[in-house]
Amino acid sequence: MKRPSSSTVMPMTHPTPLTLAELTERTGLDVLAHLERSLSIPVIDGIQAQGDLIVVPRSELPRVTRSPLAHWQDVGADGVELLRGANGGNPHTLVADRGTCAWTPYVRDAQGLTLCLVTNSAPAYLIHPEHGATGIAPGTWTIRRQRERGDPRTPGGARLVQD
Template sequence: MTMTMPLTLADLTGRTGLTVLDHLEQQVRIPVLDGLQAQGDLIVVPLAVLDDVHLAAQARWRPVPPEGVELLRGAAGGNPHTLVAEPGDARWTTDVTDPERLAVGVLRCTGPTYLVHPEHGGSGVAPGTYLVRRQRERSTGWGGGDFLVAD
């Protein structure tokens, strides 16, 4: 499958077999971004802007297959965030640490790579290297503190 033109949500779900909720607009073109982007309880951050994330010296990189890699399932076993790419376009490792312990993994892609979620649809990640991590919110209510975003 060639991804030279922006994919629609219908193209992406048709090619991967993943599903999204019926209310999402199927003909919307999925933007492919090279900056910070969020999808529910995940956030994708260009690795170049981070100085406190460390890859293992012998990180095990796995290819991201067209059918996808489930990165994270929402709170209480909810909907999955799935990473999909053309063969050879992306690699993935979980051999990463960050001081906040929110890292899910690191993505290296040479072609457009997509995050798919049943409720959020799709988002595109441009070629580059990115940290994928959980999102955290700061509470301003009584007791304060931080908590993970529940999707």
């Protein structure tokens, strides 16, 4: 898909809710054909999951801390690929209007589940080819991935889930 030139990009902070069709048009990212594109994407102010990824308000996980050397990086409209599926395709991509959302992968998490911290002043979106898109309300968020118990003979062993 051709990316729209910057002059034609309508900001994602447009007052009316975005539809999946509009978001895929603006980001150049695509989703599978069977997903309904005309529905507007809900913007969630709370815990939400997209497949093996979960978005949690940072205040819920006080023990996950930013590494002292971490710096916040801007999430441009091209987006940031947070995680790819087991078969090599199907990434979870975070997108937002330039200057409205920053992220850092440099975190300390004793459980080893945190992918990144995100802070946004306008809705940011998670897009995935199979799961579609979901909106993240302004705030500061911890994005984690999923684990399952590993070999039960290894107590405490867990492995990360591959979607």
